[in-house]
Amino acid sequence: MVKVQLPRREMELLLLMARELHPREVIALLHGGKSGDVLRISEILLAPQSVYGEGFASFNPYQLPIDLTFLGTAHSHPSGVGEPSVEDLNHAMGRIMLIVAAPYRDENDIYAYTADGEPVELEIV
Numbered sequence: 001m002v003k004v005q006l007p008r009r010e011m012e013l014l015l016l017m018a019r020e021l022h023p024r025e026v027i028a029l030l031h032g033g034k035s036g037d038v039l040r041i042s043e044i045l046l047a048p049q050s051v052y053g054e055g056f057a058s059f060n061p062y063q064l065p066i067d068l069t070f071l072g073t074a075h076s077h078p079s080g081v082g083e084p085s086v087e088d089l090n091h092a093m094g095r096i097m098l099i100v101a102a103p104y105r106d107e108n109d110i111y112a113y114t115a116d117g118e119p120v121e122l123e124i125v
């Protein structure tokens with residue numbers, strides 16, 4: 001995987017959701033497709049049965065539909081830290097993880113990682 005593409009409109013939605021839920025965490029599902037080495041996010045969905053708390057956002061993975069367009073998850077870090085926690089990596093689902101860090105201004109507050117925690121280039125398209 002070389003990079004992740006995120007349409008500007010979906011980016012704005014992620015930032016908005018993170019701001020709305022602050023100081024609680026928001027978690028969302030990323031759907032899209034793959035073309036060569038590029039993963040392109042085309043849809044952002046709220047996780048079913050999400051639980052939002054301070055320093056805690058989770059959902060029941062067994063509630064997820066089996067879906068080949070599922071790419072991974074995005075969640076916010078109200079702390080402003082742009083790196084995945086050990087907890088994040090232990091619970092990574094799909095291929096990518098986006099972290100939206102406070103203060104959620106723009107693409108500079110969004111960080112992309114593989115499920116293994118390797119940083120990936122994020123391109124806003």
Ligand SMILES: [Zn+2]
Pocket residue numbers: 075076077084085088
């Ligand atoms: Zn996290």
